[in-house]
Amino acid sequence: MDILFVRELKVQTRIGIYDWEREVPQTVLIDLEIAADAARAAASDRVNATINYQTVCDRIVEYLEATETQLVETVAETLARMVREDFGASWVRVSVHKPAAVRGTRDVGVRIERGTLQTVS
Template sequence: MDILFVRELKVDTRIGIYDWERQVKQTVLIDLDIAGDAGAAARTDKVENTINYQTICQRLVAHIAASEVELVETLAEQIADIVRGEFGATWVQVTVHKPAAVRGTRDVGVRIERGSRLP
């Protein structure tokens, strides 16, 4: 199985459990690993024969920028649902980073996997 990946998709959104977090937009970074078969795309050199990461990124930016969830876990689950449900991925690993959310750290977040890597 081949893995298509996206690293550090940067989106500003309202996310958090504290009142002050609900007042300002914060930056989240998204990493994706998406299972698929890159063989057809490699043979044909046609984007329509693969999962289009540009289209996925555009969809996720629109969704995340408009969302106002409290937990990174919720956001990660929504992202996995979009990638699997709308783009037909059988497996996805989603990492949501919330930089500087906790004093003294560079980064906190969550990583989830949904689906099966097997076709």
């Protein structure tokens, strides 16, 4: 199985369980791993033969900048569903990091996997 990945997509969004947290946008970092057939894309050398990670990132930024949530778990679940449904990925791993959310930590967050990894022949 081939995996496309995005590391530390930085997005400003309103997130938090407290009202004061959602008063101004905060930075969240998104990591993605997406199952894709890299061999098919490489054979054609065409971006339309794969999942275009620029398009995925643009969609995520657009969504998160327009949304307010309380939990990183909600963000992760929504993004996993988006990547699978809107971009046709059979499997995705999403990590959502909230930097400096807890004193004494670099970041906190959640990592989820959804779907099934399928072997490409």
